Amino acid sequence: MFSPKKKKTYTPKEALPKIAAYCAYQERTQNEVRAKLLDYGLELDDAEEIIIRLTQEKLLDEERYAQSFVRGKYGLKRWGRRKIQQGLKAKGISDFCIRKGLQEIDPDQYYENLLHLLEKKNKTEGERNPMARRQKIQYFLQSKGYELDIIQDAWKELGL
Template identity: 35%
Template sequence: MEKKSLTFAEIKLKLVNYCVYQDRCHAEVEQKMKEFLLIDEAKEEIMLYLMKENYLNEERFTRSYIRGKFYIKHWGKTKIKMHLKQKQITDKLISKCFDEIYEDDYLKTIKKIYEDYYAKQSGQEYQKKSKTIKYLMSRGFEYERINDVFE
């Protein structure tokens, strides 16, 4: 099937809509642009336009990503950071935006996941505890933080 060729304006609009639908990072928009045969100058012009008009905002994306992955998916900071790095977000920006997660909420979440998961485990106390800690770490919670909850 032949691809319908789009004008520059149509491509630009598609990318605006892509960013409006949900916050995106630069890497996602660059990936999306690969669907269209654009010369580098055109890609650059679109990126600048998206940023200037605030359709594309790396900090806003990072903040909303952190909130979503923590408050909805209950991921720990390690996992969130790893996924953001895959999206080429800088360490500096990630650290700056982690204030989206309240310390109290973080510890309460660790405690709640711990209790829920621990209750479902069978075996001896130490086995249940070690399985639960491994589970929390797989969700991206730091070992030190998990321990803090049970000191």
């Protein structure tokens, strides 16, 4: 019979270097770190103290996390502002940090990303009816997080 593996619990002193390494590996949110610490078997008060210490030591910085998240999502995945904002809100990031993170977006590069997605989707969209085709492409771009006014500007620029 299979028996579940007993999880090791850590004292706050043992958990600190482990969680510091976890934070050093890549940017983390306070919620991610809190969940990991509770998973280590720590009490909430101990977890909060460790989070404060990590923040003071600059190992945990939600503003930096938001900036990194924005660069990755808009640069690599070509997400729009709205989808990025929703992603950060879902991670429990404050509105202040979200605004700081969104400042990482270069407006020219953002528009280039939109044009690229529009051209690519226009080539692959199988719909023949021009109105339905336009609507499908527009829904796709909105699902990527782009704002309707910018999408319409891109349509006009490409003459589609």
